Amino acid sequence: MNIDTLLVRSGMLHDSKTGAISMPIYQSATFAHPEIGMSTGFDYSRTSNPTRKALEDTMALLEKGDKGFAFSSGMAALTAVFMLFPAGSHILVSDDIYGGTYRLFEVIYKTLGLQFSYIDTSNIETIEKNFKPGITKAIFVETPTNPMMKITDLRLISTFAQEKGIISIADNTFMTPCFQRPIELGINIVAHSGTKYLSGHNDTLSGFVITDSPQLSEKIGMIQNTTGGVLAPFDSWLMLRSLKTLSIRMKKIEENAHTIASYLDSHTAVTQVFYPGFKNHPGYTIHTSQSSGNGGIISFYTDNYQRAFDVIRKVSIITFAESLGGVESLITYPKTQTHAAIPEKIQLRSGITDCLVRLSVGIEDIHDLINDLNQALS
Numbered sequence: 001m002n003i004d005t006l007l008v009r010s011g012m013l014h015d016s017k018t019g020a021i022s023m024p025i026y027q028s029a030t031f032a033h034p035e036i037g038m039s040t041g042f043d044y045s046r047t048s049n050p051t052r053k054a055l056e057d058t059m060a061l062l063e064k065g066d067k068g069f070a071f072s073s074g075m076a077a078l079t080a081v082f083m084l085f086p087a088g089s090h091i092l093v094s095d096d097i098y099g100g101t102y103r104l105f106e107v108i109y110k111t112l113g114l115q116f117s118y119i120d121t122s123n124i125e126t127i128e129k130n131f132k133p134g135i136t137k138a139i140f141v142e143t144p145t146n147p148m149m150k151i152t153d154l155r156l157i158s159t160f161a162q163e164k165g166i167i168s169i170a171d172n173t174f175m176t177p178c179f180q181r182p183i184e185l186g187i188n189i190v191a192h193s194g195t196k197y198l199s200g201h202n203d204t205l206s207g208f209v210i211t212d213s214p215q216l217s218e219k220i221g222m223i224q225n226t227t228g229g230v231l232a233p234f235d236s237w238l239m240l241r242s243l244k245t246l247s248i249r250m251k252k253i254e255e256n257a258h259t260i261a262s263y264l265d266s267h268t269a270v271t272q273v274f275y276p277g278f279k280n281h282p283g284y285t286i287h288t289s290q291s292s293g294n295g296g297i298i299s300f301y302t303d304n305y306q307r308a309f310d311v312i313r314k315v316s317i318i319t320f321a322e323s324l325g326g327v328e329s330l331i332t333y334p335k336t337q338t339h340a341a342i343p344e345k346i347q348l349r350s351g352i353t354d355c356l357v358r359l360s361v362g363i364e365d366i367h368d369l370i371n372d373l374n375q376a377l378s
């Protein structure tokens with residue numbers, strides 16, 4: 001079944017008793033047992049809930065995985081993934097990642113005994129050089145990265161991980177399963193901030209983990225049930241509702257983003273545009289070999305920091321706010337917002353300067369968006 005059809009059918013196959021087209025919200029914390037030792041399949045909503053299960057099954061289908069797990073946020077999902085690794089484990093990580101994920105590693109998991117090496121995961125020699133036999137247990141990548149839009153070769157990462165017997169993990173937030181399905185390319189675990197494109201309306205926090213094997217599913221299921229950071233039934237329903245339109249939202253967002261990236265590229269006040277849909281992007285060939293789209297995130301440098309401030313202050317249709325992936329266009333200043341948790345030295349090494357602005361393009365009329373940017377950049 002084509003992904004567009006799968007998306008529209010999100011949650012539809014699960015309520016055979018009533019035939020409800022929209023998956024009902026099972027707002028129940030617990031479920032009656034028919035008999036001692038018997039269960040309807042649902043006992044307690046931390047363990048499983050019918051509405052959440054419909055969403056989790058949908059995510060597994062979309063990402064072509066074994067099982068999906070829905071969490072209360074992207075950070076809760078990533079927290080669950082890294083509970084897989086015992087103290088002393090070493091993890092290889094893309095050197096440009098979401099600031100909150102960096103904080104999770106440095107502030108929480110480091111004190112619990114995990115070690116992290118932030119490296120250029122687009123370079124196999126660097127990966128090989130930083131691999132510690134017997135100690136490295138996983139490699140974690142974002143592609144494209146947040147916010148510099150760097151590309152990593154997912155096939156190369158999965159082959160490397162298989163050869164070394166370690167787990168490969170990809171954060172697929174920026175591409176969504178509409179454009180990129182890492183498990184099909186051999187990645188073991190996919191994580192998402194569902195708060196972004198999957199939710200799509202800047203109204204619902206959620207996170208997902210999708211596994212490629214029953215062994216990993218069992219472990220993540222145990223972690224999810226034990227630690228309990230699950231998505232509530234109502235929010236699970238909101239996510240099912242949002243997924244139905246993911247494909248058309250992504251198409252419109254991408255169309256708008258391409259036009260805006262080209263506009264920014266030709267503007268004299270903009271010195272560089274980071275957008276994987278450009279043929280001169282260093283990761284273009286790899287990106288197009290593993291993704292069928294470019295998404296809606298564009299980062300760019302203005303000619304000076306005052307200009308970056310002015311753009312953010314002057315936009316009126318585009319909103320200055322800290323998130324991405326919604327139907328509403330948002331503009332962000334990574335240095336003090338999304339990536340504030342990263343020390344300045346590391347920010348600068350990644351390219352997060354005081355001239356960097358990140359744009360999450362929405363589905364508004366393209367002329368309105370360009371006019372808004374034009375007045376803000378003047």
Ligand SMILES: Cc1ncc(COP(=O)(O)O)c(C=O)c1O
Pocket residue numbers: 073074075076098100101142146171173174192193194195196205206207323338
């Ligand atoms: C790539 C990426 N991963 C994970 C997260 C964390 O997700 P959440 O904000 O839903 O906890 C974010 C949030 O911006 C993100 O951009």
